[in-house]
Amino acid sequence: MRLQHDMLPLVVSHVSYRVDGKAIIEEVSFAINDPGLTVLLGPNGAGKSSLLKLCHGLLPPSSGSIRWGDADARTARQKQAMVFQRPVLLRRSAAENIDHALKLRGASAAERAGVIEESLAWAGLGDVANMPARKLSGGEQQSLTIARAWALNPEVLLLDEPTANLDPSATRRVENLIRSFAATGRKIIMATHNIAQARRLADEVLFMNHGRLLEHAPAERFMGGPSNPLAARFIAGELVE
Amino acid sequence: MQETHRKILSAAAVLVVLAAVASLVFLSSPKGPSITVASTTSTENSGLFGYLLPIFMTETGINVRVVAVGTGQAIRMAMKGDADVLLVHHRASEEKFVNEGYGVERTALMHNDFVIVGPASDPAGIKGTEDPADALRRIRSSRATFVSRGDDSGTHKRELGLWKALGSLPRNDDADWYRESGAGQGATLNIASEVDGYCLSDRATWVKFANKRNLEILVQGDPQLLNPYSLILVSKQKHPHVRTAEGQQFIDWLTSEHGQELIAAYRVDGQQLFFPDALEAAKE
């Protein structure tokens, strides 16, 4: 199935983001036209996380503009969901965590009950619905934040290093959820520093380093041989500064 | 399930708020008419009010709320309009209060007497002395510990009067033996019994006092130690909200033959603590 996307294209033009005069993101411009999974790849400190937050309207750009279709980033946020590297979970049960997010997005009580059950089942968390969310394992916690995002039925899902703190089996579990999410035809943008993960999931790659966008290419071409020398060294497994 | 949870919670919150507000309202609304009496501590601590007020309440339906503080503080309270009736024992202050227009008139109620208590060992050798001034002179010259109320109460004022009659008040360099407790009669007696000191006390508090230990009465019976209590109705001219009718009713009741008999009948350990004066005074 293919969703009607009024969020696309995402057009980022000449965006810079500075904190105390230090440039975190510098003169980044790109456009994303297609649904599917875009991976924001680069070493730690490349500015991936900041770029995601700029796109989600959580950070205001110092200069430049970000448009999702006809909407600016802050307005577009209402039809998006974001998952953070460290799962932000409320001090409540798994089910109540989803309930809380749905309530903030204005869902009625009747709608919520069904969606909560459905999304927990989707993420394989049916058994722990009433467990305190923060007592779940790392993999379960991140699965829960993705289930929470799924429950919101967003047009765009933003993922910031969702498996950076997870062991391999938990990573597999979360990746499966991301694949299943992508299969619904929604737009997903995921930041990662993990090349293998990018290989497994990406349809398209944005390669960043030191706050600059160095390459934007379909995943297959990028993995086959990036044109940027730094990107080439990065996917060859060298340490990139 | 989440929804019912929420509903129960908000219902509980509302209930708690209501309970708090209700308790504020309920707690602050006395049932029936009530007056506030600013009184010296001795009448309260001796149990006299505990004995008289329930009878007054039954007979008149008026609830009397007693704030027991030292005479000085009681008078200041009444001057600020925070009491309807004053019951104190320092004649000069009472007359000043009435003359300045704060009180309607002074009515003699009853008396008891002051006693000088001290350790049975009596280091200053005052036992058997009749003149209280003489006793204080001996305490001063032997620099035996004396515990003063130091709180501007009627008893304190009386004690200062006795020192003044000796020529001078205790000074700063007397601090080694002259201690000011700055507290009520009972607290002061507690200190005296703890440090084996001498102390001036009204008889009523002394008799009721439960922690005497080595202390005993050493000087008593001199006319200088007479302790008369009076009642004053706070003036409506100064404080229009004063409950004059109920206040006057309380004064009339206490000074009536009936009230005076009740006062005379009050006993602690078989001992009469207060001696009615009102009928005598009314005759004059």
Next chain:
Amino acid sequence: MDEFSNASRTALHLLAEMHPDLIEIVLLSLRVSLSAVVLAALLALPLGAFVALKPFPGRRGIVILMNALMSLPPVVVGLVIYLLLSRTGPFGVTGLLFTPAAMIIAQCVLVFPIIAALTRQTVFDLHEEYDEYLRSLGAGTWQKITTLLWDGRARLLTGILAGFGRAIAEVGAVIIVGGNIVHSTRVMTTTIALETSKGDLGMALGLGIILVLIAVVVNTAVVTIGGSASRRTL
């Protein structure tokens, strides 16, 4: 030691027979302090949360003030409220002086800064953690406040109980504004002060024992809530 054992005997006797005067005093203490804490919490929770979330000029000053007010001396609070509620004071017409309501107000003033300061700190810390999530979902200020207060419930409850502990153990303010009137404004602490001054140590110690028991119960509750909260949800 003899006095102590005598006083203890009287105290236990009073407790054992549930002496009506004792019960009345204990109940009044509980009612006054509970009302004070509930009122203080109703004011301090939203205010503390607001200060934590909304930057405004002078906020730093307010935070410092709130922390300083936590150690407000009760007698000073009592004195100020006495002057305010006195017949000749600005709120004299309310006729609240020497009533339990005056005591509730005084204790409320004492407890408010404790709860407000703790609320601010709790909400501030949680907000650091939840901010991006809440903004991602477009939560409004009120939704943020309710979320953060609810998720900080374990710590907040601990603070509220600490406030209750301060209120019920406090004597300086209530004796001034309440007047220690029999059957009206006589609470545990003022009775202890009075009975001690009368040298009647049994009643004083009996009430002291109850106060200590309440303190133990409150602190057990604090530990239990804190413990179970960290086991289950934190």
